[in-house]
Each structure stands twice: as C-alpha cells, then as structure tokens.
Amino acid sequence: MQIDLYTVATSALIIEVLLIIVLLIGWLYGARRLEFRVHHRAVYSIVLVNSLLVGLWMIPQAINLASFGYFDDFSASWHQILHDTLGLIAVGLSIIVSVVFLIRRDMPLKLLKRTRPLMILILTLWIITFALGVLAYTIFWGG
Ligand code: HEM
DSSP, X not given: OOOXXXXXXXXXXXHHHHHHHHHHXXXXXXXXXTOHHHHHHHHHHHHHHHHHHIIIIIHHHHHHXXXXXXXXXXXXXXXXHHHHHHHHHHHHHHHHHHHHHHHOTTOOHHHXXXXXXXXXXXXXXXXXXXHHHHHHHHHHHOO
C-alpha cells in the first residue's frame, strides 16, 4: 500500500489541530486549576506526539524544500522560515521542560510557578507556529 504525501500532510494537520485542543484543555483545566496531574499527562503525550511528527515528517519536508531552493527567495518563503525557526525553539524548549519535570517529579509548587513564564512562552510560540503551519498547508496543498 502506498500512502501519498497529501494524505500524510492532511493527517499531520488533523493531528496538530487535536494537539492544540488538548493543549488548551490541559492549560485551562489542568494548570490554571492547579490539577497538575491532568496537566502533566496531557503535556507529556502532546510533546511526544508533536516531536515525532516534526522529526519524522516536517523536518524531512523542510530539508526537501531546501534542496529545491525554496528558502532562497526570502520574500516568498519568510513565513515558512519563521514557522521552522519558531517551531524548532518550541519543540526544543518543550522537550527540555518535559525531561526536567520527569526527572524532578517532586517539584515544589513554588518552582512550578516560577517556570510559568517559560510555559507561557512555549504555548505562545506553539500557537504562532501552528497558525503558520496551517498557512503552509493551504499554500502547498490548498490548490
Ligand atoms: C510546535 C512545533 C510545530 C507545529 C505545531 C507545527 C505545525 C504544523 C502544521 C499544522 C502544519 C500543516 C500540516 C502539513 O502540511 O503537514 C505544518 C507543516 C509543516 N511544518 Fe510544521 N510545525 C512545527 C514545527 C516544525 C519544525 C521544527 C519544522 C522544520 C524545521 C517544520 C516544518 C514544516 C514543514 C516543511 C511543513 C510543510 C509540510 C508539507 O505539507 O509539505 N515544522 N506544521
């Protein structure tokens, strides 16, 4: 059975939409209500699925685009460059924070509250990257 790239891209888009929904639910009902068990479980699964999707699909696609010279014309590809750059930062930070939290399961509430600005930064980067990803999908597969 052969799966075409359009199917992969559409599946990736659907998965990313689901991840954003779970991320926001985890944020609203977990972190904000101080139910950290819900929040942590949601976040670990999201970070894992997103990292796999980015590592196995998006980064190879970005390399593919680069090999075609897609990034040579900055004015035509700036949104994709921004997507890839912010995405790399979001993925990197989310993996680091998840690993730290997995190692330090005893994290006191004070420390959790101190890492809050970092979480908000990751969430903001994630949402911007997601929006630019939706734009990428419409550009590459919309027509
Ligand atoms: C939080 C991190 C990220 C999120 C939420 C995200 C989200 C998305 C979404 C929703 C799409 C549209 C689905 C698709 O076309 O496959 C997409 C496409 C894409 N992303 Fe990302 N992305 C992230 C990180 C990255 C990174 C780090 C790179 C590369 C360095 C990257 C490269 C791409 C490329 C090249 C496409 C177009 C794939 C194609 O359809 O041919 N993304 N992204």
